[in-house]
Amino acid sequence: MPWYRRLMLIDRRILYVVIALSVAIPMFNPIGLPVPSDVIAEAAYNYIADLPAGSNVLYTYDLSASGMTELKPASDVFIDLSFQKGHNVFLMALWAEGNNFSALWADPIAEAHDAVYGENFMNLGYVVSYSAFMEQARTDLHAALNAGIDKYGNRLSEFPVMKNVTKAKDFDAVFSFNTGDPGPTAWIQQWNATEGVPILSACTSVSTPTMTNYYQAGLLKGNLGGLAGAAYAESLHGELGSATGGMDSQSLGHVVIILFLVLGNIGYFASKSAEGK
């Protein structure tokens, strides 16, 4: 068999093993590849960092478990940043699964900052019908949030931090950690378009092109695209975490895929050229 045929017929299992090794080896021996700068991620970081103390920032977990690897590092950075800056941190979810992650990821950070529930952070829970919630919350946030009840079944009106947050406009920013829709598009259509509430996002890599469009059109104040965006946010925050650690694996994995793409193409064009003769 000619060499170019062999290139085109590499057993896919060899590809899987090589990709698995290229992703696994940097976990044991980090290479420390530089994280490329990301203007849109930097815009998101600076926007939240520049909000004055006492600002009300709503972090919304519009995600499923599939987004854990890419979105947890982003959540860690921004929740920590908000507590550092003295913001009032509000958590909620447009996805039922996200409701589990909001507490799981944010509560340990709140605890590390000695944040007091109800005074400088709140978990508003999961809303079933997001469009109805967003519409009603424009004028009456408390009523829109499961008839004024938080994630743990307490009345929102009992907490001091909720006194000045009664409608959508009272939020200085909404930051959506998202794996799909409903996510930033819904927030943009419902709260940004009508109330002018600034929207930011941390999305999975698949959604990055869409979010980039939104950013360029001025609909998003910033976006963290996948693991790379989260890794850059970690570097801006000065605390290198799992996203930065994963970038070596990510980069090496991509190099291997590109290499196999090139080899496959060489085989394809060589075979076409040979057939032409």
Next chain:
Amino acid sequence: MEAILTPTLGNWLSALITLMLFSILYKENPFYRIAEHLYVGASAAHGIVTTWNNTVKPALTDMPKYGTWWEILPMLLGLMIYFNFYRPYAWLARIPMALWIGYNAALVLSARQVIPFLNQLTMAIKPLVAMTNGSFDLAQSINNILFVSIVLGVLTYFLFTVEHKGVFKYAADWGRIAIMIGFGASFGNTVMARISLLIGRLDFLFGDWLGLLG
């Protein structure tokens, strides 16, 4: 479940099921089939439990606690859907469906749905000669020229009422190249997302399960 599913047992179960699912990469086998069926069953169960815990249970417990009895109304409307299974009263199921469709149709037809599109349209109009702080900005100008020409090229590509000849052909070809580059970017991002998933699993296997990572 929590009582028997200790972190160690949970880790072992997760690790074994992960390996069983990965085994399809070698070839079709019964371990993969078992894991696949377990996954489908567990996903369905997880969906039911998540919906119950996050939607039904809070409503049922909060209603008597806070006297929000009006919540019975949407619950009854929701339950009316099940009349679909009882033919003599199946027409009752149309009431909640009509409300739901009407509500969503009104929402989709509202002007705010097109605002993001209009914003993107407005932002596509850029100066071809860009000035920064009063002086000519070459890099920004090239960027804007590329941006505008790509928008026009892609729009021409999707212009089906004019034959793609002469200047239209060049514009459509330019648009086609731009679309291909766009697809390439999307593919790259998809690969990145899939590798992220693999990183997550390997991190679990080597770190949480085997404890090999520091």
